[in-house]
Amino acid sequence: MADTNGTVFDIVVLGGGSGGYATALRGAELGLSVALVEGGKLGGTCLHNGCIPTKALLHAAELADNAREGAHVGVHTTLDRIDMTGVNAYKDGVVARLYKGLQGLVKSRKVTVFEGWGKLVAPDAVEVNGERITGRNIVLGTGSYARSLPGLEIGGRVITSDQALQLDYVPKSVVVLGGGVIGSEFASVWKSFGTDVTIIEALPHLVPNEDLALCKAFERAFRKRGINFNLGVRFAGVTQDDAGVHVSLEDGKTFDAELLLVAVGRGPSTAGLGYEDQGLTLDRGFVITNERLHTGVGNIYAVGDIVPGLQLAHRGFAQGIFVAEEIAGLAPVSILESGIPRVTYSDPEVASVGLTEAKAKEIHGDDAVEVLEYNLGGNGKSQILGTTGFVKLVRQKDGPVIGVHMIGARVGELIGEGQLIVNWEAYPEDVASLVHAHPTQNEALGEAFLALAGKPLHAHN
Incomplete structure (x- = not known):
């Protein structure tokens, strides 16, 4: 196995998403030598498949609603159509500009980037493309993936948010499985674009992690917009054919639509990365840490979506900054989970x-x-x-x-x-x-x- 010519970095970061690149940028700012290993694109899910592109779609949806509803303020407009080629060009342009800016920032801070899918192979080393990268401290920030339900395969007309962001047309009808943040945001976009939307949520309320008063008000607003939803009932199965999907619930109800969006949350991307082999404790795939984000093994820390708790980009940023300062000996104040803001960017x-x-x-x-x-x-x-x-x-x-x-x-x-x-x-x-x-x-x-x-x-x- 090759190594980096005997170089030992102060920090080796595995994963270039929100938590990982925040660690790298702050660590470099503090004068530490930093290696960042990323197999995809810097910025991770948030920049390329999550926060940024979905909010671009939501902005386009807001403009569509404004075009329809201008008459009530005396501005008479008509909405001719939703041009998804143009919408996607706008969305992808926003992402591309932010991605270019992030690449420049990482380069200017002199972070050494290794492109490829890395694996933890020792308490002080990550392997990528057959090369061993050694660090005095290791920070794991490998992010998350769009989960499905047991037995529910993604493919064809059954999609996750990853595929939904790449659609080049406006579906006539969609069943959204999951009424949390992701499901509610896509439901909001599609309704504004003219899609017939039905949400299925196993829990008693939409956005179920919010205060009950907000849940009820949110449901009233969605009902007024014509977004249908079924609460407190579980998904039973789906079949698909050339006409679309046929979704059944455990209470016997059935729904037909062009697409089924599976929006049941995100799972930690930790499988097959050597974490358990090195003695880290995992729970349902999540890496267990103490309040200082230390894993209890060597000088290994974990940040972002792989750590139990809120899966939010700004939480990842904060954790990355915290860990870099912890490694630098600045003794930062621990992050209070309940003090992290949460937003669902729907209408x-x-x-x-x-x-x-x-x-x-x-x-x-x-x-x-x-x-x-x-x-x-x-x-x-x-x-x-x-x-x-x-x-x-x-x-x-x-x-x-x-x-x-x-x-x-x-x-x-x-x-x-x-x-x-x-x-x-x-x-x-x-x-x-x-x-x-x-x-x-x-x-x-x-x-x-x-x-x-x-x-x-x-x-x-």
Whole structure:
């Protein structure tokens, strides 16, 4: 086996997705020598098959809706068609520009990139293309893949988000298996493009990890848009032919459509990479770490989607930065999982950070939690945009804010302030004293905190 001419890197990163390249960039910035091993494209799932291309589709969907609905503000337009060749060119152009920028950034930081599929072969070494790359520290960031259900094979008219992003036509009808973030976002896009959409979700609600009030409001909004869904019922099977797919549920219901999108979550990409051979502990394929993201073996760390918890690109970024600083001896503060913001970029958007009302009461007790909802109907900018929804705040009684939850158009852009409030353990009175620009949707947060502090301006006590 060849080696890198005796070179020992300070950090060898296996995987160039959000967590991996963040580790590499921060490590290099701190003066450490870094090797980055990636078999696909730098940027991983988020840049090429996830966050960025799906949000480009959602922006195109928003423009389609605006074209249809302009008459209510006196702008009369018609929507001639959805040109998927043009939509995909726009989407791919966004990805290409970001990819080129990332490549330049990695090069400018003098990170040594090894192209190929790597494998952990020792507590201090990764092998790629027959070459052994040694590091004083190893960081695993091999990402995730689109999961399916046992016995449900992907192929033909049964697709995952990977294939959905490459469609060159607008399907007439789709059954979406899974009502979480991925399923809801694609359902939203396709409905805006004119597709007949039906969602199947085994749990009692869409976006089931969110606060119950948001779940119910989200379902009302989807129902109003004409997106069909079946909740609390399990998938039984699917057959496909030239006409499309024929989907059956355990309760006996059947659905026919052109496509079945399988959106049941993402699994950790850890199989066959030598992790267990080196003594790492895996649970359902996830790499188990301590709060410092150390695996308990040698100087091996893990970041991103392979670590149990939220599978979000910005979590991967934060973990990558954390591990690089940990290796550099900077003793960074551990990342609080509940302090990571979450956004579903559908129409309407759902954004949240911290504890749901139910989780807060489970931890602190029913009598120790106070909640408040502020309706966006009282917000001037929301009236201008024509959006409905609300801000929901969760606090410990006489204590700090521990949850911020929102639903409505563009509320994902507001969650930055929410995550600062939750992570800094701010009290409502602290936030109520801050001045928010008028008219903005951001002002809705200010109004909600005024109300929670007992001095509402445009809301009832």
